[in-house]
Amino acid sequence: MGEGDEGYGEWQELVGAALLGTDRRRGGGPAGSPEALLDAAAVHAVRRRAGLRPAGARPRPEPAPRDPRPVPPEAAGHRLAQLLAGRGGPVNGGGRRGSAPDLTELLPQWLAAAGRHGYRAPDALVPALLDAARARSDLRPHALALAGTRGLWLARMNPDWRFALRGGAGGGELPDVTDPSAVERLWEEGLFAERVALLGAVRAHEPAAAPRLLATTWASERAEDRLMFLDSLRSGLSLEDESFLEAALGDRSRNVRATAAELLSALPQSALAGRMAERALACVGPEGVTPPAECDAGMLRDGVVKRPPAGRGERAWWLGQLVEAAPLSCWRERFGGLGPAEMVALPVAAAEGWTEELHAAWCRAAVRQRDPEWSRALLGPASAPPAAGPGTASLAERAKLLETLPDAERAAWVAEFIRAHGLSEAFQLLGVCVVPWAGALGRAVVDALDIAREAGSYPWSFSGVMGLAERCLDPAEAVRLEALTAAAEEPPDASPGAAAYWAEAFQRLVATLRLRAAMLSELAPA
Amino acid sequence: MTEQGVRWTAEQVLALAPDDASRKAGGKLGGAGPWSQIGGSASGSVWGLCKGSGSNPYRTVVDLTGPAYKCSCPSRKFPCKHALGLLLLWSAEGVGEPGEAPDWAAQWLADRAAKAARTAAGATGPVDEEGARRRAERRAARIGAGVGELEQRLADLMRGGLAGQEHAGYAAWEETAARMVDAQAPGLAGRVRELGTIPSCGPGWPARMLEEAALLHLLDRAWMGVTGLPDQLAATVRSRVGLPASGEGEAVRDRWLVLAQYDSASPDGRLTTRRIWLRGLSGGRPALVLDFGPPGRPPGLALPVGLVLEAEMRFRAGSAGLRADLGERFAAAAPCTEVPAGVSTRAALEAYGAALREDPWLESWPVVLGPVVPIPGELGWQLADAEGTSALPVPLTGAGSRSRGGLWQLAALSGGGPVTVFGECGHRGFTPLTAWQPGSSEPVALS
Incomplete structure (x- = not known):
C-alpha cells in the first residue's frame, strides 16, 4: 500500500528527529519540543492511515488447470474434513483407546473409496490433504490423485509440498508416450524422477518398449539408477524382456546382476530358468538330495550368491538358490508324474535333513512364480498345526504363499486357520486378505474374539487383530456384533474388569463399522 | 427442512468446539452408534442419551437458539463432546419429527425460557446513583494521574531519541504498562506493551514506533480534554483508555450474518479473546462481538460462520460503532444462502x-x-x-x-x-x- 507524496518528506524529518532525540537537536527542525514532535507525528500518522491507497499488484499465478472431476457429495466432504482434522494423534492421550473409532485409520479407506468414485478433493481441503500426505507417505498416491491439478498447482508454490511434484504419483506432466521424439528427449534430458515416471508410463502403454528405451542409454547409466530402472520392469514382466535381462546378467554391478537373475527366474520359459532347472534337477530327485559341491562360474553368472550368510552351510545355501530359481514345472517329470501335494508329502532325503531346505526353496519359488497349485500344496490344510505343516511354519512366508491364491480361497483358508488355531498367530495372515473380509472369514474372526472374551483375557492382547477388524470387517457385520457390545457377566476366573473392557472394545468395533458404512454410503453419487 | 430450522453444517457445529481435542472427540460421537432416545422440539432444541463408559448414559440437551448446552457428563469443556456429537448427528441426519422433550430435558429448557423472559422484562435492581458517581470520579482521577505519567514517559522518549530503544529492552515499558494497570487504564497498558515490542519487530521500526507513540500521545491528550469532545468521540476515548461502556447502547434488529469468529491469546497468555464479526443483512451494519475466557477454558459464546441470527444487537457508544452485544434472539440460527457483495x-x-x-x-x-x-x-x-x-x-x-x-x-x-x-x-x-x-x-x- 502506498500514500500520497505530499507530507512524506516531512514525515521522514519527524522520524529523523525522533530517532536522534529533541535534546540533541535544539533549534530548527520541524518540531522543537517533545510534545510538538508528538503532536506533529500524530497528525501525520492519522493522515497517512486515512489516505492509504492500494499497492500495485504483482504478477498473478497462472490459474490452476480445471479439474473436470466432480467433488464428493456434501456429507462426504464434511467427513473428509473431520478425518483430516482427527489425524493429529490419539485423543485419549495414547492410553486406553476407549469406545470411539480411530479416525486416523479410516482416512486411507476414505481416500481409496473416493478415488474409485472418480472424485476430486474439495478445494478448501486440498492443503490439509497435502499436509496429511506429507506426514504419511502411505497416503500419498491416493491423496495426490484426489488433490489432482489443484494440489500440483499449490505444491509448485509451497516448498513444504514439493514431494507432490516428485515421482510417478501423477507428478509431472509426462509427454505422450506414443510420441517417440518427446519420449526420447525426456529420457535423455529429464531428472531421475521424471525418467522413472516416463519409464513406468512407457511400460504401461507397451511393455516391450521399456527395455528398448532402457537399452538406448544403458551403458552410461549409474549403477544405482540401473538397479532402479531394472526394478521397474517387475510390472508387466514377460518373455519379451528376456534378452535385455540376459544381457544384464553380465552387468558390472552385483546388485544389478542379482536383480536381473531374479526377474528371469520368475519367467519359467527363460533360458536362465532352464539352466537353473538343469542344475536343480541334478541335485534333487525321488532318490534323494545331493546339494551342489561347488559354485561354478556359470552359477555365479546366473545370480547365485556364493557366500552364505553367517551360520549356514554353503552347499545348503547354493541348493536353496538353485531350487528357488528353477521353474516349478520341471519337477513333475523328475518325480515320475507326481503332483505338487504328493511331492511335498514325500519324505525326500529326510535322513540327511534336506527336506526343510528343499521345502523352503519351493516356497520361495512358488511365491516368485506366483504358482497357486504349489502354494496350496506347501500351505497344507489350514487346520493342521502350523509346526506340522508341509511347507513352512513361518507366518510371513505363509502369508506370501496365501497371496498367490485366488481371493475367495485365501479368505477361506485363513478362516479355517482361525477356527482351528485362534487369533494369536493370525495377524499376518489376515493382513493379506482382501478388504472387506469375506463373510466366512469375518465370522471366524468375530467368533474367535468372542471365545477370547469368554476365556476372560484382556482385549488388548488382541488389539492388533481388533484394529484390523475395525478396518477390514464388512460393515454389514455390525448388526451381528451388536449383541457383544453389552457388558456380559464376568466368567469366574476372568481377569478383573475384562468384561467391561471387552464391551468397550466391541462398542468401538461396531462404532467403527457403522462409521465406515456411513462413510461409504455418503460417497455414493446423489 | 426439519422443524428445528435449517440444519447446520458439520463445520458450523465443529466451530463451536472449545478446542481441538473436543472437536475430535465430538466428531467420534457424531454417529448414531452411542446415541439413543434422540429427539428435537419445534422450538429449536435437540436432546439424546449418549452411552459412555459408565452404566448410565449421559443426558445431553442443546438449545439451538442459544446455542446453549446441558449435559450430565462431568466434563468442564463447554460445549462438551456429547453436545458436539449430538449436534453433528443432527447436522448429518436430523433427529426425526419434532416431539415432546423427556422430563430431564424439558426441565432445563423450561428454566432457560423462564430466565430469558425475566431478563427481557428488565429486572434491574435499585441503583445507588450517588455511590456510582463517586466511584467514577475516583477512577477518573486515577486515570488522569496515569495519563500524566505516561505523557512524561513519552516526552522522555522523544527527548532521548528512539535510537536508544533498540537495545533498551522491554522491561521499562512493561513497568510503565504495570503503572497503567494500577491507574485502572487497561487500554493504555495494552498500547504501552505493544509499543515496547516494536523495536524488536524488524526493519522500519523507528517509523512504526513514532507512529504508535504519537497515537498514544493523541489518546492521552484526548483524555485530558475528554469533557470538551463530542459525545461519540468522548465515548471512543473512554473505551480506548479502558473504561467500560456506560449505559445501554443503540439496539438494532436485523438478520445478522456471522462472518468470522477467531480467538487470540493476550501476550501474557492469561486471557483468550474471541472476536466474532457479524453484518446485518438488511441494514449492512457491521458488528463486533467480543467474549473472553481464562486460559484453558474458551469463551462461552460461539457463533459458527455462515449462520444468520434474527436478533437484536446492542451497539456500544464510540469505537466507530463496531462494538456490540448480542441481545434478544428471535429465532433459531439458520445457514445463510447468499454471499455478501464485495468491494474493491x-x-x-x-x-x-x-x-x-x-x-x-x-x-x-x-x-x-x-x-x-x-x-x-x-x-x-x-x-x-x-x-x-x-x-x-x-x-x-x-x-x-x-x-x-x-x-x-x-x-x-x-x-x-x-x-x-x-x-x-x-x-x-x-x-x-x-x-x-x-x-x-x-x-x-x-x-
Whole structure:
C-alpha cells in the first residue's frame, strides 16, 4: 500500500528527529519540543492511515488447470474434513483407546473409496490433504490423485509440498508416450524422477518398449539408477524382456546382476530358468538330495550368491538358490508324474535333513512364480498345526504363499486357520486378505474374539487383530456384533474388569463399522 | 427442512468446539452408534442419551437458539463432546419429527425460557446513583494521574531519541504498562506493551514506533480534554483508555450474518479473546462481538460462520460503532444462502479511512473484498483486484496476522481465480478470515 507524496518528506524529518532525540537537536527542525514532535507525528500518522491507497499488484499465478472431476457429495466432504482434522494423534492421550473409532485409520479407506468414485478433493481441503500426505507417505498416491491439478498447482508454490511434484504419483506432466521424439528427449534430458515416471508410463502403454528405451542409454547409466530402472520392469514382466535381462546378467554391478537373475527366474520359459532347472534337477530327485559341491562360474553368472550368510552351510545355501530359481514345472517329470501335494508329502532325503531346505526353496519359488497349485500344496490344510505343516511354519512366508491364491480361497483358508488355531498367530495372515473380509472369514474372526472374551483375557492382547477388524470387517457385520457390545457377566476366573473392557472394545468395533458404512454410503453419487 | 430450522453444517457445529481435542472427540460421537432416545422440539432444541463408559448414559440437551448446552457428563469443556456429537448427528441426519422433550430435558429448557423472559422484562435492581458517581470520579482521577505519567514517559522518549530503544529492552515499558494497570487504564497498558515490542519487530521500526507513540500521545491528550469532545468521540476515548461502556447502547434488529469468529491469546497468555464479526443483512451494519475466557477454558459464546441470527444487537457508544452485544434472539440460527457483495481494494481502504474519522485509533475495519485474486509470494501475499492492477498486502507477522495455513487454504479455494473474501482491512493490510468460491454460498472459515 502506498500514500500520497505530499507530507512524506516531512514525515521522514519527524522520524529523523525522533530517532536522534529533541535534546540533541535544539533549534530548527520541524518540531522543537517533545510534545510538538508528538503532536506533529500524530497528525501525520492519522493522515497517512486515512489516505492509504492500494499497492500495485504483482504478477498473478497462472490459474490452476480445471479439474473436470466432480467433488464428493456434501456429507462426504464434511467427513473428509473431520478425518483430516482427527489425524493429529490419539485423543485419549495414547492410553486406553476407549469406545470411539480411530479416525486416523479410516482416512486411507476414505481416500481409496473416493478415488474409485472418480472424485476430486474439495478445494478448501486440498492443503490439509497435502499436509496429511506429507506426514504419511502411505497416503500419498491416493491423496495426490484426489488433490489432482489443484494440489500440483499449490505444491509448485509451497516448498513444504514439493514431494507432490516428485515421482510417478501423477507428478509431472509426462509427454505422450506414443510420441517417440518427446519420449526420447525426456529420457535423455529429464531428472531421475521424471525418467522413472516416463519409464513406468512407457511400460504401461507397451511393455516391450521399456527395455528398448532402457537399452538406448544403458551403458552410461549409474549403477544405482540401473538397479532402479531394472526394478521397474517387475510390472508387466514377460518373455519379451528376456534378452535385455540376459544381457544384464553380465552387468558390472552385483546388485544389478542379482536383480536381473531374479526377474528371469520368475519367467519359467527363460533360458536362465532352464539352466537353473538343469542344475536343480541334478541335485534333487525321488532318490534323494545331493546339494551342489561347488559354485561354478556359470552359477555365479546366473545370480547365485556364493557366500552364505553367517551360520549356514554353503552347499545348503547354493541348493536353496538353485531350487528357488528353477521353474516349478520341471519337477513333475523328475518325480515320475507326481503332483505338487504328493511331492511335498514325500519324505525326500529326510535322513540327511534336506527336506526343510528343499521345502523352503519351493516356497520361495512358488511365491516368485506366483504358482497357486504349489502354494496350496506347501500351505497344507489350514487346520493342521502350523509346526506340522508341509511347507513352512513361518507366518510371513505363509502369508506370501496365501497371496498367490485366488481371493475367495485365501479368505477361506485363513478362516479355517482361525477356527482351528485362534487369533494369536493370525495377524499376518489376515493382513493379506482382501478388504472387506469375506463373510466366512469375518465370522471366524468375530467368533474367535468372542471365545477370547469368554476365556476372560484382556482385549488388548488382541488389539492388533481388533484394529484390523475395525478396518477390514464388512460393515454389514455390525448388526451381528451388536449383541457383544453389552457388558456380559464376568466368567469366574476372568481377569478383573475384562468384561467391561471387552464391551468397550466391541462398542468401538461396531462404532467403527457403522462409521465406515456411513462413510461409504455418503460417497455414493446423489 | 426439519422443524428445528435449517440444519447446520458439520463445520458450523465443529466451530463451536472449545478446542481441538473436543472437536475430535465430538466428531467420534457424531454417529448414531452411542446415541439413543434422540429427539428435537419445534422450538429449536435437540436432546439424546449418549452411552459412555459408565452404566448410565449421559443426558445431553442443546438449545439451538442459544446455542446453549446441558449435559450430565462431568466434563468442564463447554460445549462438551456429547453436545458436539449430538449436534453433528443432527447436522448429518436430523433427529426425526419434532416431539415432546423427556422430563430431564424439558426441565432445563423450561428454566432457560423462564430466565430469558425475566431478563427481557428488565429486572434491574435499585441503583445507588450517588455511590456510582463517586466511584467514577475516583477512577477518573486515577486515570488522569496515569495519563500524566505516561505523557512524561513519552516526552522522555522523544527527548532521548528512539535510537536508544533498540537495545533498551522491554522491561521499562512493561513497568510503565504495570503503572497503567494500577491507574485502572487497561487500554493504555495494552498500547504501552505493544509499543515496547516494536523495536524488536524488524526493519522500519523507528517509523512504526513514532507512529504508535504519537497515537498514544493523541489518546492521552484526548483524555485530558475528554469533557470538551463530542459525545461519540468522548465515548471512543473512554473505551480506548479502558473504561467500560456506560449505559445501554443503540439496539438494532436485523438478520445478522456471522462472518468470522477467531480467538487470540493476550501476550501474557492469561486471557483468550474471541472476536466474532457479524453484518446485518438488511441494514449492512457491521458488528463486533467480543467474549473472553481464562486460559484453558474458551469463551462461552460461539457463533459458527455462515449462520444468520434474527436478533437484536446492542451497539456500544464510540469505537466507530463496531462494538456490540448480542441481545434478544428471535429465532433459531439458520445457514445463510447468499454471499455478501464485495468491494474493491480501493473502496476497502477508503472505508477504513472513513472509520478513522470516528476512531483515529482504529486498527482495521471489517470489509468484504471481492472479487479478488490471492497472490502468494515468499516475501508477502497480496489480494489483487480482478482487473489485476491494484492490491492489498496481507500482514504475515505482528498484530492481526493469521497463520499461513489459512492463506494456503485461500489460495486453494482460488486456484488463481477470483474469490470473495471477508477480513480486516487496516493500515497494515488486509487479513483474510473467511472466503467464498464463485458460485458457492458456503463460506469457508480460514484456519
